[in-house]
Amino acid sequence: MNYLVYIVRRLFLLIPLLLGVTFVVFVLTRVVIAGNPIDQIVPPMASQEQRDRLAERYGLTDPIAVQYLKYMRNLVRGDMGVSFQTGLPVTREILKFFPATFELTTYAMLLALLIGVPLGVVAAVWRDTWIDQLSRFLSVSGVSMPVFWLSLLLIYFFFFQWQIAPAPIGRINPRLVAPDTITGWYTIDSLITGNWKALQSAISVLVLPTIALAYGAMAPLARMARSGMVEVLETDYIRTARAQGLRWRTVVFKYALKNALLPVVTMTAVVYGFLLGGSVLVENIFAWPGLGRFAYNAIASSDYTAIQGFVLYATTMFVVLFLITDLIYRALNPRIGP
């Protein structure tokens, strides 16, 4: 019950936050970002009359304050408006592109955790040995290597030179039909529907972009895991546990890890939230139809409603992730009550 109250209270805090964000974005798109969206949706020969008609239809002729109030009124009803570029509701557009980003990002995050955390832990356990050096090398290169460069290298070697990876085109081999949409994740949907060809293709095209994203995401996780572990392994209770003759697995996994991983949980939320905004570079290079490209196109074409919608989505995503992080924190560390 306490948890429930806590969650509801946290979600209520979203309201003033989103209000502030919508206001800032609304002003930014219309005042700071130059460019008239109408110019982007009609050919250059279009008459002024036609342009005016469209501007009126999209409500661009009202004063900014009125536009904002109308926008907020619709937003309360869950309507983020219609994209200038596509004429489709922005909510629908974001839902369309979200699964691609969600799927890729989640696998990348899992891979990053799967490698980064053990790597950090092992590096901490064998400090200053070769494995620690390797961990350091991977972390530093993960942070400093531009993701587009890594992506191009991966494509060049795995696809082009050695031909062991499939063509980096989107979420599935273009000749195959995408699995029926259930969750929006191609891997899961094809598994549920028993579409093995699609499953194989979906997994194989995921590999390279997942590695590209995971490499950068892994670095901060490994560093966090290492420093957390180093700190914990030096505490008295660990020394005591070992002195009592407990097996290393018990010591590391049961006693040390739980405490060492607290900062990793926070870092995971930060990195995950960042990735869920979509990576324009990775999505562009791998022709991945995700939110990063959606946002990029929206900005490039001054598509006000789409930009606003995207920022709202990203904000909400962060808030929700941090809420989940706090809940996990509490589960891991009962000292922090709700």
Place this chain on the structure above:
Amino acid sequence: MGTVPANIFTGRERDDMHQVVRLLTITLLALLVGLGLAQDRTLIIAIPADIQNLDPTLSSGDISTQTIMTNVYAYLVDFALETDAAGNLTGNPDVFVGDIAESISSNDEGTVVTFKIRPGLTFSNGDPLDANAVKFTYDRIFGQGGVTAFLTGMAAVDGADAVRLVDDLTIEFDISTPNTLLLGNMAQFGHSILNPNVVQPFMTDEDPWAHEWLQNNTAGTESGPYMLETWDRGNQIVLVRNPNYWNTDAVQNDRIILQIIPDASNRLAQLRAGAVDIAIDIPTKDIASLENDPNVRVERFTTRAVGYLGMNNTVPPFDNKLVRQAISYAVPYDVILNNVLNGFGIQLTSPIPQGTPYHTDEFFVYEQDFEKAQALLAEAGFPNGFETTFTIRNDNAEAKESAVWVQASLRNIGIDVTIEEMPGAAFTERMQQRNHTFFYANQWISINNDPFYHLFWLLKADCCDYTRYQNDRVWALIDEFTLNTDAAAREAAAMEIQEIVLDEAPWAFLFQPDFVIAMRSDVEGFAWYSADRYVRYNTLRKASW
């Protein structure tokens, strides 16, 4: 920080840990699986961007979208598809044939044009495709009042009432002033014939012409070679053969998959690896890397697109003809052609591009000559030059490179140029307001291959005379000869206009870029349509089919 507690584990325990790491590694490697491909009569084409808005009469200006409409819809008339001496297919921009029309005829005065529709045609869903659908289409065009309506009106078809339904297979267009523009203005996507049975149910008081539905759908109203099977936004567009298309036997493939691959180097890599059959929009600097690849063929065609440096004719010091001439003598034409376009283009020598009737390079005197440029600048009252700003789009690599060359050259005659990069949308907005002072323009191509149509838009129209050029004699000639059928008089007028415009130098004439398309060597039948550059998919096939 204390010492390392590494010694708290035994060797056995370390082995255990290693095993965990090893297991993880093996799992990851197992994820790397290859994949085989095979399917019939399907071509995969890599395109750089998604399509936007499929309403034929209220579409956006982007090439991807217009290409799809061109392949999905049929019109009354189309460009004649010809085979040249070398066996290449070309859509002749000056010769028109019936598309769904079986015959096109005109009365002697040229005031009535009659289209006879091929009998027994149907839309993709089986509904009759006849003169009633044509009438509905033109009612919609004029009712909606967009660019298509303007272009039809420009050819002296004065509104919906001028398009008369005679019987189920006959439709007549009344022409108030006989002219040569009509068919050229009609052979394009704006005139896509639509199915009233499908479109009408979506027409509402709020949206009287079903724009919202047509913007995103074509199902059942396809009249052309293909049907739009899927449009997976941001990812892929699939077209399948329309079995009801009147000329479907001539369609050489069954399915076209357009895969959106935004990154140019990825498009290139996919093509070289054979993952796609055709790649659109490959940067010219990358073409050289394809030359030694026996599996890839590059085709190039001179376009009628005009690339120029625009100088606002109403803003000092560019309002001074001598200044514009001086700049025209200082521009490094050859360098831009060879180093920026990498040789994929030709010098533009007139406002009327090569390939359009009555083009001449007789009056093009400009070549890089700093002494002459300096003398002109001194005569104009700027012996020491001046400072100015040159504006370009920040997403156009060619513009950026050109800007640097222009800046370096103009420095030689004392003109100090600051390069201003603008985001695409902001650049377009200012362009459309005609408020750029000194800028780079390389996009325009006139879909109607008529010199007066072309001159009207670029040197006179309120929308697109981006340099605010104004000359009473030139404007009078454009007015008089746009709607005129006297070929000799039109030619004389076109010559006079070219002479005046080249002397007045509202633009520095840069280039006509090539259209470049790269495909696998076994892809055959590419047809080049110089009128609009849109790829017609129906002629494409693989050698092995």
